[in-house]
Amino acid sequence: GNSVTQMEGPVTLSEEAFLTINCTYTATGYPSLFWYVQYPGEGLQLLLKATKADDKGSNKGFEATYRKETTSFHLEKGSVQVSDSAVYFCALWMDSSYKLIFGSGTRLLVRP
Amino acid sequence: GAVVSQHPSWVICKSGTSVKIECRSLDFQATTMFWYRQFPKQSLMLMATSNEGSKATYEQGVEKDKFLINHASLTLSTLTVTSAHPEDSSFYICSARDVQDRASYNEQFFGPGTRLTVL
Numbered sequence: 001g002n003s004v005t006q007m008e009g010p011v012t013l014s015e016e017a018f019l020t021i022n023c024t025y026t027a028t029g030y031p032s033l034f035w036y037v038q039y040p041g042e043g044l045q046l047l048l049k050a051t052k053a054d055d056k057g058s059n060k061g062f063e064a065t066y067r068k069e070t071t072s073f074h075l076e077k078g079s080v081q082v083s084d085s086a087v088y089f090c091a092l093w094m095d096s097s098y099k100l101i102f103g104s105g106t107r108l109l110v111r112p
Numbered sequence: 113g114a115v116v117s118q119h120p121s122w123v124i125c126k127s128g129t130s131v132k133i134e135c136r137s138l139d140f141q142a143t144t145m146f147w148y149r150q151f152p153k154q155s156l157m158l159m160a161t162s163n164e165g166s167k168a169t170y171e172q173g174v175e176k177d178k179f180l181i182n183h184a185s186l187t188l189s190t191l192t193v194t195s196a197h198p199e200d201s202s203f204y205i206c207s208a209r210d211v212q213d214r215a216s217y218n219e220q221f222f223g224p225g226t227r228l229t230v231l
Binding site for chain 2: 032036041042043044045046049051089093095098099103104107
């Protein structure tokens with residue numbers, strides 16, 4: 001079946017460090033891929049998305065490239081800020097299943 | 113655009129009572145809404161898919177008589193937790209799709225969540 005695997009957290013970084021959160025997926029077909037961010041006590045916000053292979057999603061300094069050959073959608077940011085501290089979810093959507101499938105989430109803590 | 117609201121944002125109730133949670137799409141029509149449950153420090157678990165004007169589709173293991181879903185209009189879906197017990201305490205999140213917007217048709221827009229505590 002379809003699934004998403006994320007690196008386990010928490011990830012603790014100093015401000016201005018480089019961030020990578022790994023995400024790989026398993027899917028029969030061609031899913032759309034998403035990164036969502038959840039701040040404490042809140043719902044999810046879409047961070048970025050990519051709908052086909054080699055697409056790069058980007059927003060607020062975050063980037064992720066849809067790599068079909070490695071079935072990956074790793075999240076990166078060149079210089080994190082304290083305000084980026086949150087939980088990040090990788091997810092895929094398949095029209096055939098009509099479901100958004102989430103990874104387990106990765107908690108990021110950025111220290112000043 | 114594409115804002116989803118939930119009400120209430122938090123609720124505390126006694127065991128055995130029922131609680132209704134509302135999910136509204138504020139600036140678009142949502143033919144489909146989704147209800148999720150999230151336990152502390154865990155991912156979201158899809159409970160059911162709610163389609164306007166028809167019965168909800170529940171995920172395996174979710175009790176449909178326990179979690180009643182009504183999607184009576186294109187902007188409102190409700191989740192009623194019936195005869196709530198402490199184990200129903202959780203963070204409930206809804207989402208909606210704006211199928212009329214081709215740019216975002218495969219996105220889901222999430223509400224801010226409702227924290228339910230059953231005493």
